[in-house]
Amino acid sequence: MRDKTFVPSRMLIYLVVILFAAAYLAPLVVVVLNSLRSNEEIAQGSMIGWPQHLAWGNYAAAWSGFCVAETCAGIRPYMLNSALVTIPATIFSTLLGAIAGYAVSLWRFRGDNWIYGIVTLGLFLPQQMRLLPWTIVLRDTGLINTLTGLVLIHTIQGLSFTTLFCRNYYVAIPHELIRAARIDGAGFFRIFWRIILPLSAPILIVTVIWQFTHIWNEFLYGVTFTTGQQQPVTAALIALSAAIADIPQHGVQSAAVIIAALPTLLIYLLGGRYFVRGLTAGAVK
Amino acid sequence: MTEIVSTATQAGRPAISGVVGRLPEYLMIWVPLLLSAAHLVSFSLWTIWISFSPSTLVPVTGWVGLRNYNAVLASRNWHIAFDNLLLFGSAFVLLSLITGLVLAILLDQRIRGENVLRTIFLYPLAVSFVVTGTVWSWLLNPGIGIQKLVHDLGWTSFRFDWLIDRDMAIWTIVIAAIWQSSGFAMALFLAGLRSVDADIIKAAQIDGAGPVRIYRRVILPTLWPITITVVVVQLQFAISAFDLVRALTNGGPGIATQLPALVVYDLMFQRGQLGRGAAAAVLMLLILLAVLLPYAAWRYVQRRRATHA
Numbered sequence: 001m002r003d004k005t006f007v008p009s010r011m012l013i014y015l016v017v018i019l020f021a022a023a024y025l026a027p028l029v030v031v032v033l034n035s036l037r038s039n040e041e042i043a044q045g046s047m048i049g050w051p052q053h054l055a056w057g058n059y060a061a062a063w064s065g066f067c068v069a070e071t072c073a074g075i076r077p078y079m080l081n082s083a084l085v086t087i088p089a090t091i092f093s094t095l096l097g098a099i100a101g102y103a104v105s106l107w108r109f110r111g112d113n114w115i116y117g118i119v120t121l122g123l124f125l126p127q128q129m130r131l132l133p134w135t136i137v138l139r140d141t142g143l144i145n146t147l148t149g150l151v152l153i154h155t156i157q158g159l160s161f162t163t164l165f166c167r168n169y170y171v172a173i174p175h176e177l178i179r180a181a182r183i184d185g186a187g188f189f190r191i192f193w194r195i196i197l198p199l200s201a202p203i204l205i206v207t208v209i210w211q212f213t214h215i216w217n218e219f220l221y222g223v224t225f226t227t228g229q230q231q232p233v234t235a236a237l238i239a240l241s242a243a244i245a246d247i248p249q250h251g252v253q254s255a256a257v258i259i260a261a262l263p264t265l266l267i268y269l270l271g272g273r274y275f276v277r278g279l280t281a282g283a284v285k
Numbered sequence: 286m287t288e289i290v291s292t293a294t295q296a297g298r299p300a301i302s303g304v305v306g307r308l309p310e311y312l313m314i315w316v317p318l319l320l321s322a323a324h325l326v327s328f329s330l331w332t333i334w335i336s337f338s339p340s341t342l343v344p345v346t347g348w349v350g351l352r353n354y355n356a357v358l359a360s361r362n363w364h365i366a367f368d369n370l371l372l373f374g375s376a377f378v379l380l381s382l383i384t385g386l387v388l389a390i391l392l393d394q395r396i397r398g399e400n401v402l403r404t405i406f407l408y409p410l411a412v413s414f415v416v417t418g419t420v421w422s423w424l425l426n427p428g429i430g431i432q433k434l435v436h437d438l439g440w441t442s443f444r445f446d447w448l449i450d451r452d453m454a455i456w457t458i459v460i461a462a463i464w465q466s467s468g469f470a471m472a473l474f475l476a477g478l479r480s481v482d483a484d485i486i487k488a489a490q491i492d493g494a495g496p497v498r499i500y501r502r503v504i505l506p507t508l509w510p511i512t513i514t515v516v517v518v519q520l521q522f523a524i525s526a527f528d529l530v531r532a533l534t535n536g537g538p539g540i541a542t543q544l545p546a547l548v549v550y551d552l553m554f555q556r557g558q559l560g561r562g563a564a565a566a567v568l569m570l571l572i573l574l575a576v577l578l579p580y581a582a583w584r585y586v587q588r589r590r591a592t593h594a
Binding site for chain 1: 327553
């Protein structure tokens with residue numbers, strides 16, 4: 001291209017892109033800065049400002065000090081709850097989804113298309129259609145207000161996504177590979193462990209990242225099926241802003257928001273490529 | 286070849302003694318899939334059934350026909366929620382499409398730091414709606430957010446109080462939703478732009494077409510299928526939006542930013558009107574189907590065309 005008309009338009013492109021980037025980053029920057037300002041400092045000015053004295057104490061207070069409802073243990077117990085729900089549910093749903101995806105794509109059995117079709121409907125069915133039945137099932141099994149109940153929900157519902165992801169990945173594996181292994185006498189699990197699993201690293205990373213992010217960030221089930229000390233951190237954040245509406249503690253609250261968002265943000269930064277692949281795979285069903 | 290296949294089938298399906306040995310594999314395949322499929326079907330039917338029953342605080346058997354539906358459809362709550370959904374859904378989808386497309390085209394200009402920029406535009410997707418809603422509720426709160434900042438800087442007549450303005454509050458949700466998920470549109474559009482056949486673009490350049498013309502006539506028309514996918518996914522989010530609203534406005538001021546998902550929750554768990562709550566959930570599903578069924582039909586036609594071509 002000719003350089004003279006080229007340069008100003010390039011400048012404009014960079015200018016616009018940088019403005020957009022600033023707008024996207026602004027909320028994060030504001031919260032990070034606020035998490036380092038004292039509550040008094042924020043109360044005197046606005047939420048948007050540069051810290052005058054770094055108030056690192058906000059993080060300590062957010063983590064284990066201040067009160068949500070009647071309990072004063074910071075958000076640590078709720079972070080722990082979220083971890084105790086998210087990690088097992090991610091592992092279970094990914095592992096079961098991988099096996100199911102392997103079965104429907106490479107093993108084939110009677111009715112597999114039907115059952116797979118129904119399972120993928122779970123991608124579309126709104127949570128609201130399942131709220132009452134889950135409430136009744138959890139109540140009758142004694143799992144209401146337990147972390148186990150949430151693990152169960154997220155495992156079963158996650159299967160729609162994990163099965164789809166893995167199935168779409170496994171259909172590309174040549175059937176001859178499986179056929180040859182079967183001739184050698186290898187069974188379902190042997191082929192899975194020896195052939196499929198070693199090929200699965202990319203899709204398993206995508207699936208794990210997707211599941212972890214979604215379960216960690218989930219709110220509706222958390223707030224519906226658990227109360228008080230059993231709530232995941234998303235529900236606790238809402239309870240927190242309601243609890244301290246009278247005496248604003250925006251510094252501590254900002255620190256709590258950062259802590260709650262940190263696990264998924266870190267995963268995103270470390271596995272960005274796989275994160276995006278999950279997004280596009282989830283969209284192009 | 287057929288011989289090999291038949292031996293393979295024999296090896297794969299041994300006689301009765303093997304059935305017990307293969308029990309673990311049947312269990313591992315069927316139990317999760319059946320649980321998943323069964324819960325989807327039975328829970329949907331269950332909710333539909335409750336929506337026709339006189340259930341209030343607890344689910345009860347009985348038949349009241351469409352009474353719950355009529356009650357929900359006649360309520361002011363649902364009216365406001367539905368109008369809000371129309372406004373929020375169309376504004377959010379349209380604006381995030383435009384934002385996403387502009388970002389994708391800009392990133393497609395072989396600029397430096399593309400990876401960093403892409404990371405910046407996509408990070409909001411990794412954050413929960415609760416966090417997004419909370420943070421934007423601070424920024425948009427006139428007492429402590431952007432309006433306060435501008436006042437402190439000296440421009441005291443500046444007003445940006447949509448969060449507490451009944452007529453404008455729904456737009457705060459549009460803003461936060463665009464911030465959170467326009468990166469998704471960007472990612473899909475960028476993938477689409479990158480997959481446009483380079484030869485076609487070269488041919489257009491040789492014909493003397495400028496960059497704007499090439500975009501309008503050659504590149505953008507290829508993005509139609511992606512656009513439709515983005516619209517459907519974003520609409521799906523808009524129809525079931527709950528967390529974001531709960532954290533940002535909680536449906537307020539008053540009930541000005543009520544949305545269907547909030548009405549469902551309110552009826553089920555705050556007013557103890559299970560029958561009506563279930564009816565509202567079914568209405569949500571119907572709205573969703575109004576979007577998804579045409580999409581499914583369109584996908585079907587596209588696939589058939591692809592296989593015939």
